Amino acid sequence: MDAPQTGRSVRRKEGRAKLTGQALYVDDVAPAGVLHGVTVRSPIARGVVTGIHFDPAIDWDEFTIVTAADIPGVNRVKLIVDDQPYLASDVVNHAEEPVVLVAHADRARAEDARRRIRIDVDPRPPVFTIDEALAKREVIWGEDNVFKRYRVSKGDVERALGLAAIVVEGEYETGAQEQLYIEPNGMLAVADPEHGITVWGSMQCPYYIHAALARLFAVPEERVRVVQMETGGGFGGKEEYPSMLAGHAALLAWKSKRPVKMIYGRAEDMVATTKRHPSRTRHRTAIDREGRLLAMDIDFVIDGGAYCTLSPVVLSRGTIHAAGPYSCPNVRVSARAVATSVPPHGAFRGFGAPQSIFALERQMDRVAAAAGLSPEEFRRRNFIRPGETLAVGQTIKEPVNMPALLDRALAMSSYRAKRERFTRENGRGGPARKGIGFATFMHGAGFTGSGEVHLRSIVSVDVSREGNVRVLAASTEIGQGTNTIFSQIAADALGIDPDDIEIVRPDTSEVPNSGPTVASRTCMVVGKLVETAALSIRHTLVDSGYLGAVYDREHFFAACERYVDAFGRLRASSQYEPPSGLTWDDEQYVGDAYGTYAWAAYVAEVTVDLTTWTTRVDDFVAVQEVGRVINPTLAAGQIEGGVAQGIGWALYEDVVWREGRMLNAQMTNYIMPASMDLPDIRVYFEEVPYPNGPGGAKGIGELPMDGAAPAIVNAVAQATGANLTRLPLTPERLMAAMEMSVA
Amino acid sequence: MARLLDVLRQQAGLTGTKEGCGEGECGACAVRIDGELVNSCLVPAAHAANASIQTIEGVAARGDLHVVQEAFLEHGGAQCGICTPGMVLAAVDLLERFPHPTEAQVRAALAGNLCRCTGYMRIFESVLEAARRISASRL
Ligand code: FES
């Protein structure tokens, strides 16, 4: 057999189709007789619906119109708490909440009709900020506006704070971030009582939609089929919202008995779908005279918007990452996700961790200064080492070496020399100030705690008589490389080429539920299932005697043919089994929060212009340990893309709110990084095989979102000397912070 | 007034040209009209009457990938692929005008094409590699 396929930059499996324009996204298909669906939304943030008014100037018989009253089953999007309606009826809880759906064969007529429907709402007082939500003057959700609370507790924080030589306090805030996948959300549906419901669309999690539609229509799950089309970016933004949109398209299809397509325009996608949760974090950190951490007291709050959606799990990941890769005997994290009257925030790459890590890594730089230590020396004295325990009580069993990662990142970026030089040169004055800063962090791979055990994911591999090897999984290709890495992993297990492997398009009528495509779990968790199922095919062939222990491709295909002739079919499945020795207590929030972590040190170099208050990132170094790398080109592409999103979140991407709606819902005035805005992003992988991952791999997708913002803001802090605590660090915010520092 | 983008996608069935914003910001809808790179979401179809229009479907000649497409495939220039058709056309356009671009020129030429997935690094690499291959093939 040839050299392993994992570890090589095998070309993207569907790359040719994408490069030639042949790849089909949902808006690229238009079945005969298709209608175009549009959504009429709440005009204000909160109130009681008093009426729906249809402009008598047009003939409404031409249109299919759906309201909450048309829903055959349960008017709740199935997720965690099931509080969000598909269509609001008596009350609205956020601006842009869907109330009426309209469809017409002519897209322009549908759009015109949308504008001719008026939702009358009697206003109720809205809640727009974390502080207002916590003040509870207006209770908009449950008893106290809190979706979820967690408390992590290790040692005795109060006592340690009382005895400490130095205590540093800090408060940090991060803003909402728009997903801005370049393909907006879209769905196509056919549905009728006789044939059931089928949807095709842009999505990350086919089986979430599958379960949601069964409930919406009160039909058995066998009557629902969900098919993923090529998906133009996800980042978490196509984790939960597609259940809503699939429901809408299917409701219109059910009523009209015609195929219905709903494709959001950019502005609608920006105002109505999920964004990254805004956050506020407060720290009190105690250290001893040697600069060792004694206590970390962390209060972490995220703004979940009007419905619960995924806020509890976003909060969970943010909570577990809040104390970072440090060893500290006394830690308390008290965490809350609160309700406000804005469209629900949701999953977005990093899933709560970027927010709490931003706060922590800013705080660590400030604590270092208070201790009279350099940022790197302070980290070095406190990094977690094998055998020590994280805040949640997880003992580190893997050979993590944070000092080595940091050293490499500092060396690659010439950090020390530059730090000194910038300090010297900034002292001379002038409008351009330079800074260099870093962040050190970790990111747990896979679902939190017992999540993977509950999911019980399954992958199948089957082989036809002709030797067509197919991997069947519900894990979606959203640009991150699922198709390619699965074929590499299966090829290695079977001793054949990645080109010999077909990755079946996720279609719930054909593929088993391998779980959602989220949480950096696809490579590590589902990839492992692919490996196991493929190995079991190989063992079946060897055990049957048709295949020798040592063989080449031709032998493999000959053996498949003989096996299928003899036994009729060749198929193997594999189901998730937790690695041994992991325990997790959901009540106390202690134990092995994740099977493993990726570890990283990122360095950013910036120039700040004190006349325009703009910040430019001049260089970026990303060093990480993510187990073994399956495909270096794809993996580096993940890191670079995540860092770019992190740079956007840190400096440019500012959601401007007015009365609970996004004002700047256009690419013209919501600014994401373009080709001229980014520095060279230099990526280095330290490879330490992880025994429970396929070919030694861990998760990778979310990690790069965590480190860019704190590294950049730490660099700007060096450049300006200002105390910077809020993201995004727009010119206005930087100017204000500088004026505060001077005053 | 029909947009060129809609005529291409809905009437001509050329769905390789994508719509990312509909307002001239993202470049996913980029095509070339008589050799000039434009955002087809901003062009009234009537303006393109009798002109020669090149879309992504016309970049690979008779099934052979263009060097730019080859380079994107090898260097990881495409991830989710939605920005890719516009990106490829912008790159082809650049290399026809400037066969030996610097990285700064590549960055400037692609400034109107937004990509949320890649962070652009591998796109720059792909375009520079395509330029190298074009000059090598001319030696
Ligand atoms: S769709 Fe034309 S520029 Fe974005």
Ligand code: FES
């Ligand atoms: S590859 Fe996804 S937007 Fe560029």
